[in-house]
Amino acid sequence: MLLRMSTLLLKTLREEPADAEVPSHRLLVRAGFVRRAAPGGYTWLPLGKLVLDRVTEVVRDEMAAAGGQEVSFPALLPREPFDTSGRWTEYGDLLLTLQDRRGADYLLAPTHEEMFTLLVQDMTSSYRDLPLLLFQVQTKFRDEARPRGGLLRGREFLMKDAYSFDLDDAGLTSAYDRMRTAYQQIFRRLGVEHTIVAAVSGAMGGSASEEFLAPAEVGEDTFVGCTACDYAANTEAVVTPAPPARPVTAPAAAVHDTPGTPTIATLVELANERRLGGRDDWAASDTLKNVVVVVHHPGRTDEIVAIGVPGDREVDLKRLDAALAPATATLFDDFAVRPDLVKGYLGPQGLPIRYLADPRVAPGTAWLTGANQAGRHATDVVAGRDFVPDGAIEAAEVRAGDTCPACGGGTLTIRRGIEIGHIFQLGRRYTDAFRVDVLGADGKPVRPTMGSYGIGLTRAVAVIAEQHHDERGLIWPDAVAPADVHIVAAGRDGQIEAALSLGATLVRAGVRVLVDDRPNVSAGVKFTDSELIGIPRSVVVGRRLMEGYAELRNRRTGDRQELPLVDIPGVIMGRLG
RNA sequence: CGGGAUGUGGCGCAGCUUGGUCAGCGCACCGGUUUCGGGAACCGGGGGCCGCGGGUUCGAAUCCCGCCAUCCCGACCA
Structure with missing residues (x-):
C-alpha cells in the first residue's frame, strides 16, 4: 500500500473543532481521520478507515x-x-x-x-x-x-x-x-x-x-479496585457485604418530635441537641434514609417503591437501575398525590408501599428514622422487629474506602x-x-x-x-497505524522523486507507506502534519539527499537517526520484524 | 427529560449591549512572484438568503415572539 498525500483526501486542521471536548475526538478530527456528519454519526475519512x-x-x-x-x-x-x-x-x-x-x-x-x-x-x-x-x-x-x-x-x-x-x-x-x-x-x-x-x-x-x-477520566463507567486483593468491579456490580444478623438488644422504638428536620443533616443536628435516646453522638450513619422512587416495569404499570439506605449514603441511581433491571427507576417527587407518604419523615414501619433495604440494614440493626408523621422521627427502629423489608437491594452509593466485598481486608478505590x-x-x-x-x-x-x-x-x-497521543498529535501502535512508515519529502531538489522511489521499494517488501509528496508545502508543515497523523516511524528525505542520507524518526520516542538512504529499507524491515 | 451555552463563507471567531459604510478578521481555497528542515512572504482573487419562521421599524446579523439544531453538565445508557 502506498498512499500519496498529494492526492489523499486529507485536510488537517490547525485549529480544534469547537465541539470537540475529549482528546481522542479533537485529535482524530484535527488529523483528518474522521469528521462529524450527523448527530452521533461520523464519516470515516481514508486515514481513519x-x-x-x-x-x-x-x-x-x-x-x-x-x-x-x-x-x-x-x-x-x-x-x-x-x-x-x-x-x-x-x-x-x-x-x-x-x-x-x-x-x-x-x-x-x-x-x-x-x-x-x-x-x-x-x-x-x-x-x-x-x-x-x-x-x-x-x-x-x-x-x-x-x-x-x-x-x-x-x-x-x-x-x-x-x-x-x-x-x-x-x-x-x-x-x-x-x-x-x-x-x-x-x-x-x-x-x-x-x-x-x-x-x-x-x-x-x-x-x-x-x-x-x-x-480514562472521560470514561462513563465507574469501577472499583481493592487495595489488598485483585477484586475489580463496575460500581453497579459491587455487592455490599451484609453484616450478620444480631440479637435485638435495643429498647422498644420511641417516637420523638423532630420539627424542621426533613434532611439527614438537620435530623442529626437536632437529635444531638435534644439528646434523643439519651445520646449526643448521633451520626448520619445511625439514621435510615428512605427514598421513594417510581419503578418503571417494561410493559407494565409503574410502581412506587421506597428504598432504605444508611443516612450517610446517597442512593446511586445507576446502581439502583442495575439492581432493578430490566425495570428502571426515577425519583418520586409527586408527594401531593400520596398524602400517606410523608416527605422527609418516612420510616419503614408500616409503610404502605413496597420497601427494599440496603444489605447493611440487617436483622437486629437499630435505626433512627422517620415516624411517618410530619415533624416526627423514631429511635430504636429495629430491622426484623419493627419492620421487615420486602427485599434487599444494592442501591447505596459505593465509596472509596469501603470494605472490599471479596477479601474483607482491603478497601476499595x-x-x-x-x-x-x-x-x-x-x-x-x-x-x-x-x-x-x-x-x-x-x-x-x-x-x-x-x-x-x-x-x-x-x-x-x-x-x-485516547491512550496513545502526546501534545503534538497521535501516536498509533504498530498494529493499527494507517501506515507503517511516513516518508516525508522535505525539499524539491529531487526529494519527492527519491521519497516515492523509497516508498515503492518498501511497498514491494510488503510495507504500508504514506508519502508526503506534496509540492510547494514547506518542510515545517510536513513535519507537524506527520506528527499529528502519528504514523509510528517516519523517514525524512531532505537536505542530505545529495550525500545519499535520510533521517529515520521514531514518533513515540522522538529519536532521530541519519542513515544512508540505501540502508533504510533494511533497517525498517528489521524493526517491523 | 432538567440546567447552561451557542448558531455569522469549509474551519475558528468578531460584530449584537447602543438597529443605518458590518457583512468583517485569521486559517483554508484559487492565480502570480519569491521562499524551501519546523505550521513562509508579498500581490491579486473567489466564496456567506448572518440556523428557520413570524413580528416591530423607513431600515434588522443586531430588538421582540416562536421553532429547530448543536455542544457542555446532569438524568438516561451492554
Whole structure:
C-alpha cells in the first residue's frame, strides 16, 4: 500500500473543532481521520478507515483463532423477534425504531441476540451441531439521548458481537473463558490498557458478566479496585457485604418530635441537641434514609417503591437501575398525590408501599428514622422487629474506602473507565424465548445455553487515540497505524522523486507507506502534519539527499537517526520484524 | 427529560449591549512572484438568503415572539 498525500483526501486542521471536548475526538478530527456528519454519526475519512479496518482485522483474527465463524445479519429488522424476546419494550427509548411504508414496525438493531438465536434454531437440530461460536462485525444503532465524546458514544457505531451456543453449563463456561482469553489477546495487540471488572448484565439478561474497561477520566463507567486483593468491579456490580444478623438488644422504638428536620443533616443536628435516646453522638450513619422512587416495569404499570439506605449514603441511581433491571427507576417527587407518604419523615414501619433495604440494614440493626408523621422521627427502629423489608437491594452509593466485598481486608478505590468490551453468560433467556432445542444423544431435547461477547470497534479506535497521543498529535501502535512508515519529502531538489522511489521499494517488501509528496508545502508543515497523523516511524528525505542520507524518526520516542538512504529499507524491515 | 451555552463563507471567531459604510478578521481555497528542515512572504482573487419562521421599524446579523439544531453538565445508557 502506498498512499500519496498529494492526492489523499486529507485536510488537517490547525485549529480544534469547537465541539470537540475529549482528546481522542479533537485529535482524530484535527488529523483528518474522521469528521462529524450527523448527530452521533461520523464519516470515516481514508486515514481513519484504514485504522478502523486494521482494528477490525485484529478482532476478526482472534475471533477466528478462538473458533468463531463470521456471519452477517441485516441491521434493519422487523419487530416480531424483539417482541418474542421482550426487548421491543424492555430496551426502552434506546431502541431506534421506524416504520415502513405500510406502517409495519422495524428497528435498527442495537445488538443481535434474537437473530443469532433464530439462525441457530433454523440450522441446528442435533447435539452434534453444537457447540457453535458465531460472530459478526456490524453497524449498530441506538437512539442515544445524548451522544458524546465524538466516537466514544454515537448513535451509530461499529461493533463486533459474538454469541456462543453450548449444550450445558460446562460448555458455556469453557466458551466464556475462551472469549475472555481472546479479548485479552485482542486488547494486548491493539495496545489498549484495560482492566477486567465484574459487571451486571443489564437489559440483556443473563448471569456472569465482565467488562473490559480502559481507565480514562472521560470514561462513563465507574469501577472499583481493592487495595489488598485483585477484586475489580463496575460500581453497579459491587455487592455490599451484609453484616450478620444480631440479637435485638435495643429498647422498644420511641417516637420523638423532630420539627424542621426533613434532611439527614438537620435530623442529626437536632437529635444531638435534644439528646434523643439519651445520646449526643448521633451520626448520619445511625439514621435510615428512605427514598421513594417510581419503578418503571417494561410493559407494565409503574410502581412506587421506597428504598432504605444508611443516612450517610446517597442512593446511586445507576446502581439502583442495575439492581432493578430490566425495570428502571426515577425519583418520586409527586408527594401531593400520596398524602400517606410523608416527605422527609418516612420510616419503614408500616409503610404502605413496597420497601427494599440496603444489605447493611440487617436483622437486629437499630435505626433512627422517620415516624411517618410530619415533624416526627423514631429511635430504636429495629430491622426484623419493627419492620421487615420486602427485599434487599444494592442501591447505596459505593465509596472509596469501603470494605472490599471479596477479601474483607482491603478497601476499595474508585476510577473511571471506558467500556470497550463486555462478555457475559446469557444462559437460556433467548433460547427459552424462541424455544430452541436440539436433540441430545439420548434422543431427548436439549435447550442450548448462550454467551454473548461484544467489542465496540468504533470506540476502540477512540480509546487507542485516547491512550496513545502526546501534545503534538497521535501516536498509533504498530498494529493499527494507517501506515507503517511516513516518508516525508522535505525539499524539491529531487526529494519527492527519491521519497516515492523509497516508498515503492518498501511497498514491494510488503510495507504500508504514506508519502508526503506534496509540492510547494514547506518542510515545517510536513513535519507537524506527520506528527499529528502519528504514523509510528517516519523517514525524512531532505537536505542530505545529495550525500545519499535520510533521517529515520521514531514518533513515540522522538529519536532521530541519519542513515544512508540505501540502508533504510533494511533497517525498517528489521524493526517491523 | 432538567440546567447552561451557542448558531455569522469549509474551519475558528468578531460584530449584537447602543438597529443605518458590518457583512468583517485569521486559517483554508484559487492565480502570480519569491521562499524551501519546523505550521513562509508579498500581490491579486473567489466564496456567506448572518440556523428557520413570524413580528416591530423607513431600515434588522443586531430588538421582540416562536421553532429547530448543536455542544457542555446532569438524568438516561451492554
